[in-house]
Amino acid sequence: MLVLMKNQSRPRSLIFDKQHLLHRLYILQQQDRHISSETIVRVAGECNMPVSQVASVVDFYSFFYREPVGQYHMLLSNCTSCGYQAGETDLLKMLCRSLNVDPGITRADGRVSISETSCIGMCDHGASMLINGIPLVGLDETKVVRIAGLVEQQMTLCQWPQDWFQITHPIRQGGMLLNNVGPPGNSLTKALSTGPGRTLDMIEYSGLRGRGGAGFSTGKKWRFCREATGDTHYVVCNADEGEPGTFKDRFLLQCHAGALFEGMAICASVIGARKGFLYLRGEYRYLLTHLQEALELQYNNNLLGCSILGHAGFDFDIEIVVGAGAYICGEESALIESLEGKPGVPRIRPPFPVTCGYLGQPTAVNNVETFIAAAYIVDHGSGVFRMSGTEHSAGSKILSISGDCRNPGIYEYAFGVSIQQVLNDCGADNAQAVQIGGPAGTLVARRDFRRRISFEDVSTGGSFLVFGENRDLLAVNQNFARFFAHESCGFCTPCRVGTRLMEGSLQKIVDGRAVAADIDEIKRLSSLIMRYSHCGLGHTAANHMLDSLKQFPDLFEERIMRQAFSPQIDLEAALETARQITHRDDADAHLD
Amino acid sequence: MTYESNKAIDANSITIDGETVPFDAGQTIMDAALAAKIHIPHLCHYPGLTPAGNCRLCMVEMNGESVAACVTQAQSGQQVSSNTPELNAARLAITQMLFVEGNHICPSCEKSGNCRLQAMGYYLGMLEEHFHQFNPRREIDASHSTVLLDRDRCILCDLCVRASRDIDKKNVFAIAGRGIHARLVVNTASGKLGDSNIEENDLAAKICPVGAILIRERSFDSPVGERIYDRRSISDTALTEHVPEKEVDRG
Numbered sequence: 001m002l003v004l005m006k007n008q009s010r011p012r013s014l015i016f017d018k019q020h021l022l023h024r025l026y027i028l029q030q031q032d033r034h035i036s037s038e039t040i041v042r043v044a045g046e047c048n049m050p051v052s053q054v055a056s057v058v059d060f061y062s063f064f065y066r067e068p069v070g071q072y073h074m075l076l077s078n079c080t081s082c083g084y085q086a087g088e089t090d091l092l093k094m095l096c097r098s099l100n101v102d103p104g105i106t107r108a109d110g111r112v113s114i115s116e117t118s119c120i121g122m123c124d125h126g127a128s129m130l131i132n133g134i135p136l137v138g139l140d141e142t143k144v145v146r147i148a149g150l151v152e153q154q155m156t157l158c159q160w161p162q163d164w165f166q167i168t169h170p171i172r173q174g175g176m177l178l179n180n181v182g183p184p185g186n187s188l189t190k191a192l193s194t195g196p197g198r199t200l201d202m203i204e205y206s207g208l209r210g211r212g213g214a215g216f217s218t219g220k221k222w223r224f225c226r227e228a229t230g231d232t233h234y235v236v237c238n239a240d241e242g243e244p245g246t247f248k249d250r251f252l253l254q255c256h257a258g259a260l261f262e263g264m265a266i267c268a269s270v271i272g273a274r275k276g277f278l279y280l281r282g283e284y285r286y287l288l289t290h291l292q293e294a295l296e297l298q299y300n301n302n303l304l305g306c307s308i309l310g311h312a313g314f315d316f317d318i319e320i321v322v323g324a325g326a327y328i329c330g331e332e333s334a335l336i337e338s339l340e341g342k343p344g345v346p347r348i349r350p351p352f353p354v355t356c357g358y359l360g361q362p363t364a365v366n367n368v369e370t371f372i373a374a375a376y377i378v379d380h381g382s383g384v385f386r387m388s389g390t391e392h393s394a395g396s397k398i399l400s401i402s403g404d405c406r407n408p409g410i411y412e413y414a415f416g417v418s419i420q421q422v423l424n425d426c427g428a429d430n431a432q433a434v435q436i437g438g439p440a441g442t443l444v445a446r447r448d449f450r451r452r453i454s455f456e457d458v459s460t461g462g463s464f465l466v467f468g469e470n471r472d473l474l475a476v477n478q479n480f481a482r483f484f485a486h487e488s489c490g491f492c493t494p495c496r497v498g499t500r501l502m503e504g505s506l507q508k509i510v511d512g513r514a515v516a517a518d519i520d521e522i523k524r525l526s527s528l529i530m531r532y533s534h535c536g537l538g539h540t541a542a543n544h545m546l547d548s549l550k551q552f553p554d555l556f557e558e559r560i561m562r563q564a565f566s567p568q569i570d571l572e573a574a575l576e577t578a579r580q581i582t583h584r585d586d587a588d589a590h591l592d
Numbered sequence: 593m594t595y596e597s598n599k600a601i602d603a604n605s606i607t608i609d610g611e612t613v614p615f616d617a618g619q620t621i622m623d624a625a626l627a628a629k630i631h632i633p634h635l636c637h638y639p640g641l642t643p644a645g646n647c648r649l650c651m652v653e654m655n656g657e658s659v660a661a662c663v664t665q666a667q668s669g670q671q672v673s674s675n676t677p678e679l680n681a682a683r684l685a686i687t688q689m690l691f692v693e694g695n696h697i698c699p700s701c702e703k704s705g706n707c708r709l710q711a712m713g714y715y716l717g718m719l720e721e722h723f724h725q726f727n728p729r730r731e732i733d734a735s736h737s738t739v740l741l742d743r744d745r746c747i748l749c750d751l752c753v754r755a756s757r758d759i760d761k762k763n764v765f766a767i768a769g770r771g772i773h774a775r776l777v778v779n780t781a782s783g784k785l786g787d788s789n790i791e792e793n794d795l796a797a798k799i800c801p802v803g804a805i806l807i808r809e810r811s812f813d814s815p816v817g818e819r820i821y822d823r824r825s826i827s828d829t830a831l832t833e834h835v836p837e838k839e840v841d842r843g
Contacts, residue, residue, distance in 0.1 A: 041781040052766035052779035059768040326770070343770070348645055348663045490748070490767075490774030492646050497689035500772050501723055528685055531658045532651045568724040 015295050016288070016320050021047060021057060021341035025064055026282075026324060033110075034068040053342065060343035060489075062117060062325030063133075063282050070106045070113035072151050076129040076139075079119030079244045080435075080479050081402035081465060084139070086127050091139055092116060098148035112151050118327055118483060119244035120283045123402035123465075124170060124409045132157065133285055136164050169251050173425060175396040175412030176380075176388060177256075177372055184258045187375040188303055191266040192311050194378070200226065200270045203374055206382035207394030212238060212330070212367035213437055213461030214536075215393075218374060221364055224354040225271045228362035235267045235276035235316075236358065236365040238335055242281055242327040243438035244483060245463035248398040249368040251410050253280075253287050256372055257294035261318060262303060263371025266378055268316040271364050275317055279335050282323040291320055327487035331536055332365040333357075334489065345491045346535035367461070369398055389415035393454035397462070401426045403434075404468030413453065420449040428466045433473065433551065438463035439480035440540035443547035474510055474555050477548050481506050484541040495538035498529040502542065508568060514560045523549065606670040608632075608652075615666040622650055622662040625674070631827040632674050633683050633715065635690075635708055635801055636749035637662040640835025642758060644750045647690070649683050649712070684716040692723045693772065695730070695744035696802075702811035703803030705819025709747060710802075711826035730775065735786030738808050739797045746776050746804035756796035759835060764788045764796055776804065795835065 017023065024043060028035055035058050044051040058064045076084040076092050084091040092114065096103055099112050106113040122128035125137035134157065136147075143164070150160055157165075171178055191199045204219025225233060237260065241249040252260065264276045280287065295318055298304040306315045321339055323329050329338045333347035336358050357363025366374075373395055377385045386394045393415035399422065402408040406427030413422065423431050433445045436453070437460035444451060444458060451458050467473060485499040505522050508514045526542030533539055549556060572591045579589050605614045606621065608630050615624035625632045626639060636647035645663035652661045653673040661674070673679065690709060698704050712718075730743035748767060753776075756764040764785075768777040780787040790797055792807045800806070816822065820829060 037781075037783070050763055050766070050779050051781055051783075052763075052768065052777050055777055055783075056766050056768035059773070060770045062770075343768075350665075485771065488771040490769065490771040493648050493686050493689050493747075496748075496772060496774065497693045497723075500693075500726070501689070504724065524685070528682055532648045532682055532686065534645060534648070534660075 014317065014319065015292050019047075020321055021049070021054070022061070022322065022324055022338070025054075025058060026322070029064055032068070033071070033073070034065045036066070049341075056343050057341065060326060061282070061323070064324055068106055068110065070101075070111055071154075072112045072131060074112070074114045074129050074131050074147075075117040075120075076114070077118070077120040077122065077127070078116040078479065078482075079123060080467075080476055081123035081245055081408070082120060082125060082128040082137075083479075084116065084127055084129075085475075085479075087140070089141055091127055091141070091144055094141065095144050095147065098144060099151060111154075117283075117325065118242065118487060119246075121241055121247040121250045121281075122167070123245055123247055123400060125167065130283065133282075134165060135167060135283075135286060137167065138164070167250075167254075169255060170407075170409030171251075171412075172401070172407050172409040173411040173413070175398075175414065176385070177259075177369070177376055177396060177398065178410070178412045180259070180376055180379075182379065184262070184298075184301060185303055185309070187259070187379040188262045188265050189309060191269055191378045192309055192314065196226075196270045196272075199266060199378060202377060202382045203270070206377045206385045207389075207392075208370065208373055208377060208385070209393065209455060210367060211369035211373065211397070211461065213243070213441075213459060215455040215459055218366060218370055221354055221366070222267060222270050224352075225362045225364040228355040230355075230361040232275070232361050233268075233271045233273040234358045234361055234363040235264050235271065235273045236332075236335065236339070236353075236363055237264055237276065237278045237368060237371055238330065238332060238365055239284070239368050240279055240281040240323055240330040240335060241284070241368070241462075242330045242487075243440060243461050243463050244480075245400060245402055245435070245438050245465040246461060247400040247402075248410055248462040250284060250287070252368050252372060252398070253284065253291060257291055258298065258303075259372045259375045260368055261295065261298045263366075263373075263375035264318060265304060265308065265316050266374055267364055267366070267371065269314060271362070273364075274315050275319070277339055277358070278318060278320045279329070279339060280320055280322045281329070282325045285322050288320065288322060295320070326489075327483075328489045328535075328537055334535070335365065336363065343489070345489050346537075348534075369462070390452075390454045390456060392456050397453060397460070399453070399460070399464045400462045401464045401466065403466035404428060404431065404471060405466045415454045416452050418450055418452050419444055419458070422453070422464065423449065423466065426466065428468070430469045431466050432469045432471065433467045435465040435467065435476070435544070436460045436463070438465070439483055439544055440537075441543065443544060443551055445551040473548060473552055474506075474559070477544055478503075478506050478510060480544045484537065488537060488541070489535075492532075492534035492538065494529050495533040495535075495541060498525055498533075498538075499541055501525055502529070502545065504568065506545075508566075509556060509559050511570070512559050512561070513566050513570065514556075515563055515566050516560055517565065519549065519556055519560065603668055605668065606666050606672055608672045609675050619666050620662055621652065621654070621659075621664050621666050621670070621672055624666045625661065626831060629831050630674075631830055632661045633680075633712060633827075634662060634830065635712060635747065636751060638751055638755075638799060638835065639833060640759075641751065641754045644754065647747070647749055648686055651679060651682060653679065680716060683712075684718055685722070687712050687716055687718060688722045690747045691718075691721045693726050693728070694746060695727065701745065701803045702806055703745070705814070705816065705822055707803060707821070708801035708826060711821040711829075714821070715826045726772070728772075733778065733785045735784040736788070736790065736808075737786070738792040739785060739790055740806045740808050741776070741778070741785050742804055742806065743776055744804075745802045747802055748774055748776070749801060751799045751801065752776070752796040752805055755799045755835075756790070756794065760790075760794045760796050762789055762794065762796070764790045764794075 127139035329344040334344035634650040643662040650661040733741035
């Protein structure tokens with residue numbers, strides 16, 4: 001039962017620090033539509049930071065620009081589910097044509113700029129974009145025409161049809177977590193009366209493993225962190241849901257924020273933290289007000305703040321930090337770097353964040369769903385939790401299902417569910433394959449649909465992309481390869497250069513210019529990137545290529561030329577610059 | 593288990609390619625290897641500076657796992673393979689990657705013969721660049737009177753960043769930008785080297801393994817045949833490198 005204490009309302013400035021470098025830069029980006037060199041120097045002075053640190057942050061994150069973006073700045077998702085190429089028409093091209101603007105270049109009158117961005121987590125809403133940071137969903141040809149008109153008439157976004165901005169939450173199938181809408185405070189009350197040691201035992205016994213995808217034991221992580229020595233400890237919630245095709249955290253943040261904050265507070269009580277962070281991906285900034293209100297409610301109910309639920313000495317605060325467009329910040333050490341106001345370059349591990357995380361202190365970083373599951377376990381007991389799932393994958397998994405199916409949305413299953421079952425439920429009758437766990441995950445072909453969602457078999461952080469029989473899987477590989485090249489942080493050679501090379505090699509196959517040796521080359525390159533890169537991004541960046549080559553070799557075989565060699569570059573195209581410089585276009589200026 | 597690997601069970605020793613190598617607590621596999629005069633190819637590592645682990649040339653196999661020797665702590669019982677055909681093939685490919693992502697025109701480069709990237713290419717038997725050229729457009733900074741910054745040749749090894757920050761205590765350089773757009777930047781309001789306080793005797797001005805940071809008016813001062821790597825292989829010179837003691841003291 002919830003014990004209501006004195007109102008502990010919390011000033012917003014403590015929930016959201018406007019002085020954080022990422023937040024300062026966001027405000028300046030909004031204000032000036034770009035961040036100039038002068039601004040960088042000024043901010044560096046104000047923050048007492050090296051100019052190069054501010055510059056490297058500006059240049060690292062996708063949502064900061066050195067050149068002014070348009071008054072209407074549109075970023076179309078390029079995900080295979082909520083992307084501009086998800087349907088028949090290339091909506092990015094169409095929109096650019098309608099507004100007479102080139103992608104990535106602001107129109108001369110400064111009115112509009114259009115570009116693409118990695119998945120914005122609207123995969124259950126069709127083609128989508130962020131317009132001035134706000135998600136606009138369900139894009140189609142008709143809408144594109146209307147958008148062009150509204151932009152030319154300079155209508156403010158409040159004057160646009162508001163249903164375009166309506167984010168719905170289709171729960172197609174609930175389970176232990178989604179159906180759990182008990183009164184607030186239950187979990188935390190129980191955790192506090194149980195005591196931190198026994199609460200940790202419960203989490204360990206429950207078998208809970210990290211829901212972000214890696215599947216590390218949550219209990220073990222908390223124990224390592226609890227036992228690590230440091231001046232202070234931190235709890236961090238990873239809400240940087242960037243894996244294309246994942247949107248379950250978007251839903252959880254919207255509808256289960258209370259449970260999440262309780263889970264974080266339970267973790268704080270276990271590891272002995274007084275401060276926590278919610279790191280929200282920049283694409284979900286539109287949720288910020290809602291999350292601030294949800295946090296205030298927690299404070300009002302004494303579920304955060306000082307002497308939580310009357311337990312003297314148990315103080316815990318949560319602050320929100322919003323990212324600015326970088327997939328790599330989903331990697332926990334990169335996330336911590338970002339929290340510290342730096343580019344999101346993954347750290348050398350070990351030491352791991354549990355011993356040396358935020359500001360060098362022991363830090364427990366967990367996914368949104370993991371904290372919610374932890375809160376559930378404390379409330380309902382580890383036994384109940386373990387009764388669901390499989391031997392090594394206790395409990396449930398929330399899936400974000402999208403792509404070629406009738407009912408995209410949020411589904412919760414006990415671990416161990418077969419892929420076929422999921423496909424039946426979401427109305428995917430003609431799937432040729434599913435990509436589970438996003439581009440970094442596993443491609444499963446129809447003959448393997450009996451395989452199961454679990455850490456033992458096919459694991460996923462939540463992304464479940466359905467590819468129908470008409471889907472061009474090679475185009476999917478191309479999309480993924482471009483994604484990794486765009487999101488590589490650039491720290492290590494194999495990933496920085498290798499992901500770019502992969503893009504080129506695939507293009508050669510798609511263009512029909514490749515030979516058998518190019519396939520071997522792709523395999524070699526894949527293994528190089530995966531084995532020798534610095535972090536998880538590189539380690540998984542070529543999974544999709546190797547899976548495709550293995551599961552669908554014909555896709556590649558049928559496009560290659562039966563000859564020993566063909567050059568990597570397109571010689572005819574390479575001559576184009578020379579033709580332009582010499583103003584020639586006669587027969588002798590071409591190869592044939 | 594071989595005789596050699598049995599020996600590795602002894603306290604504070606590992607094996608590298610079957611050879612027993614002692615180490616002190618806190619040393620990395622690279623530290624231990626260098627102390628034992630074993631060359632594990634590397635470009636972004638320089639003894640005396642904090643290791644970064646970005647070039648990935650020093651990847652070794654340790655108990656079945658691929659790790660970067662320069663950032664992996666040595667621990668008793670580790671069995672490390674380094675000089676294997678597979679790893680050397682990977683190192684060759686990584687070196688080729690570094691060549692194609694920048695603009696490295698060895699015949700006209702002032703650093704030719706003294707360049708660690710070029711020497712690594714020779715050491716690994718690199719006969720061609722294999723991958724297609726990226727031909728990036730990168731800025732040259734000639735604003736400083738004695739130090740030139742030619743980003744075309746930068747391999748983003750971060751050595752100058754660390755040397756300037758940790759030894760020279762001037763923090764002149766940083767890496768900015770993401771992915772293939774990563775580039776070396778100068779920590780001044782103008783972004784120009786001429787406005788920084790770098791001097792030609794700074795470690796940061798001298799440590800560049802390639803021809804990205806050059807001391808001006810000193811180019812081509814050794815004739816062909818007398819340059820560093822004309823005389824010795826990088827596998828020898830790499831064993832003798834260390835940040836000069838007086839610089840460490842200064843830092």
